Amino acid sequence: MSFKTILAGTALAFSTLAAGSAWAETIGFSQVGSEGDWRPAFSANMQNEAATYGIDLKFADAQGKQEEQLRAVRAFIAQGVDAIIIAPVVVTGWDQVLQEAKDANIPVFLVDRDVDVADKSLYVTRISADFNLEGKIAGAWLAQASLGNCKIVELQGTTGSAPAIERNAGFQAIIDQFPNMEIVQTQSGDFTTEGGKKVMEAFIKSTNNLEGICASFAHNDNMQLGAIQAMKEAGLNPGTDIKMVSVDYVPAMADALAAGEANASVELRSAVAEYIYPVILDYLKAPSDLPKWIVIPSDLHVAN
Amino acid sequence: MMVADVLRPRGAGLPRLRDTRAVWPVLALIAILVFDWVMVPNFFQIRVVEGRLFGNVIDILYRATPTALVSLGMALVIGTKGIDLSVGSTIAIVGAVISWRIHAGDPHIVILFEALAVAVVCGIWNGSLVAGLGIQPIIATLILMVSGRGIGLLINLLYGGTDPSFDSPLLQGLSTGHLWLIPTRLVVGAVLFVALWLVIRRTALGLFIEAVGGNAAAADLAGVNARRIIFVAYVLCGLLAGCAGVILTADTHTSDPVSVAMYIELDAILAVVIGGASLGGGRIYLGLTVIGALVIQALTTSILISGLRPEYNLIVKSVVVMIVLLLQSRNVRHHVTMLFQGRRR
């Protein structure tokens, strides 16, 4: 993990050296860290795409610590960057540093997670995907595919995490519209393949081979891939006997969709620079009142 | 006391069972299973699906196998008064190596040995730090614990690492396949257990580990090479973690260094403790350690099939574990007995 960061850091240093300050805009980006698969891909996309938009991106990895992140933001302010992008580590404790940025006339854009500040004018807008919407899209697809008639087992993400709470809430909001749709079993698979497989094995036993179950909804693809393995080992046909819908659209899920072992996956984009940079550049050219949340669309991928 | 008396052998035979401590983990396991049986009437039902035995009980054995293997290694290390926090990282590295070598096109039987060799190297690393340099075990193994998953990610980068999943009939056969009706990993686990038991109890290694763990200075003066014994314990622990790593990696046929076998070191330590050993070292109970691993897995499985909301999982687990450990404590048992005796008067 650290090696990746070093590589990325070195690449960044080189590009900055080579480019100098010939760029139109200088933007500071304070990233949470480099945990998981999605975030490093997100960071890499932001760094790679910066040049295309003529942006000199100053990237800072907070290594999961807020004090590190506050230091980075203050450094950006001191350098007098044109704009600051923050992927916040936590939601609270931002009032003061955002006020400092505002006093220095530097607009702040949030990506990914939200912040909790009394004065919403402290940042321009938040540009991110909507976990709740992802849950809704998955629910809507399933409602249509099952004609509103479906008993569901749910593989939750890590208990208490924002994606787990929101995807569950969005999904629930849709199926609540249909009297014959309900979640009959739900458990946490911790967002891992191993966890998804273990939980699905237990579901298979406790529901007598998924008798009467029409679908499996997983909060991410990894867990769903584990569930697919568990079903195949129990002699079931995922994708045919059971409708499989999940979130992320990782490469392995694309294969599973192609093989007909899964039915649908809502994409959580990591290539989001194309949604973020234009908003910022437009704002820098002509400041205007933007909505406080600009949602990055989530595409639904289904099996053929 | 009655149970203890029954378990006490006359004369030779099984000297380890003399202690009442054998009773509690077994009782805990039975209690959990009975609870499941009441909750899910067909809990003990076993059918044949896809040519192998299929049912909750099989599931518990099946899922407990990797944890049990890691726990057995942990039992040896704890026996020397040490601890190995790096077993999860060893598994992550083993998984990454398997995926890497499969993408590199090595014959799969060779990969099996490569994976185990890497695990042994991890054990040698820990053993060298603890026995060679005399670093405290918790610190020494923390190094690999922290760095191991990163090393796994690095290995995944060697072949691009975007899609670390693979297919391997041999390795998957060892993990998720079946021999006649029995899941292969149960057979693998049983064979490894017997082999380990022979190494520990049919040679003097077990006695030496217990002597070193009980009193290293005395063992040294009695002629036991304490440092070499400690080193061997860590290497065996690494090897057993490697075996668990092969099973876990082949189970999901993908390398996921960040999350594979997360917190398995804690489960393993817990299994050893439920099995009646003290973290102070000096005793190895191989059979009871396996029972400990089964208790943990039976508990996990019961929570999954109970339909309990996931928010309560960890609380329920910790409460049950606490009860088992309290029952184990001679002190608490003594006080509880006193309480009842007092009432009877």
Added chain:
Amino acid sequence: MTTGTPTAPLIEMREIRKAYPGVLALDDVSLDFYPGEVHALLGENGAGKSTMIKILTGALRRDAGAVLLAGKPTDFASTAAAQAMGISPVYQEVNLIPAMSVLKNLTLEKAPTRWGMVSWRGARAMAEAKLARLGLTLDIDKPVGSYSLAIQQLVAIARALDDTTRMLVLDEPTASLDASEVAALFDILRDLRARGIAIVFITHFLNQVYEISDRITVLRNGQRVGTGLVGEISRQDLITMMIGRELSEVEAVARVRDTAGGAPVMTAGGVGRKRTLAPFDLTLRAGEAVGLAGLLGSGRTELAKLLFGAIRRDSGTLTLGGTDIRATSPRHSLAHGVAFCPEDRKTEGLVGELTIRENIVLSMQAKQGWLRRVRYRDQLRIADDMIRALGIATPDGEKQVSQLSGGNQQKVVLARALASSPKVLILDEPTRGIDVGAHADILTLIRKLCDRGLALLVASSELDEIVATSDRVAVLRDRAMIGELVGAGITRDTIIGMIAGDDGG
């Protein structure tokens, strides 16, 4: 000073009964302790002394019987409860925390507090006062472990004493003290006695019993054999009461002396280590017992460990049966037929968690290597043989060794060394903390081993023991060997003379 008219007993213990699985440790024993007297408690290993004082100090619960404190029935739930009533124990094995400073060890339990925080100034004053009671001057900021065992013992006693102490219980307090330290301790005990404190004194040094005690109680096999004023019990009677054997028998064993030894088995030439022990020459012969005499700290233990390889030598040569031994480690020494029984059985001798059998076979197993395990059947046989031969008090070899009394533990250490079938046996303080009965057993055994052709080296702080057992004596002073005594030249006086610095011998 004997108590003239004892007013009323401070503590009365009435018909105390305590049973362990398979053993009745105390069988309706009654005892009383008066203020201002030193009461010596004597008895062999397993006689019940330790159990008695553990019940007295709240460390153990009795099964039956009553304890009266100043006439009122009491029931100490814990040692803390007993201490609150002014009963302070000092146990046989030093219970200090070696890595902590003297200051903290002395004040840990009852640290003076100020507004809920430990007042270190107060603690310091308290520690100084405690040491001053014993006339000790120590650097109280140094860790306890950096001082000798003797000083540690005194610190443990100092810790137990404070102004509220009504009774001091001392379990083998002099086991690791030299003569001047014992004298200092006795001065303190006399002072405490004059202040009306009841003192319970457990020891196996009969001289000390007669020097300090007012009354003596003898226990045997969990029963009280007798109690009497010190002037009324003769030495002969006392030993008879304790071991139920005639003294002459013990003495007879001691007086037997074999002829000079046979062929040299182990030869040390210029063996030494800087700052540990000056280079020395020593030859051990088959069938000969060599004694190592010297004061505490003179280098007895160091010499024994250098020969065994537990301390690495930096000079000299060591030959065993004619072959040079280069590598020095306990393992190599055992492989060459040298066995060693260390002085401190708790930290260096035994693995307390393991059973008697496992402890006994450990060395012979180490000698054979881990691959060739001694068969279980053989282990049982060897353990049984040793238990019988050495008279270890246990139903079988499956008892945890930590549950044995001190003397029996010492016998297990000895059994382990013997089970490795050594040609040379090195014993460091083989009778430390052991009562008369076991003492005689071990001395008898030493003679028997010599007769069978074993070369023996016995380091001991007890001159009588050395005089009784040795065919030859090496005398140490200030970490150097200063001379040897042979045959008839070995007497108390000659050895003391050499240690004192006369050029005699």
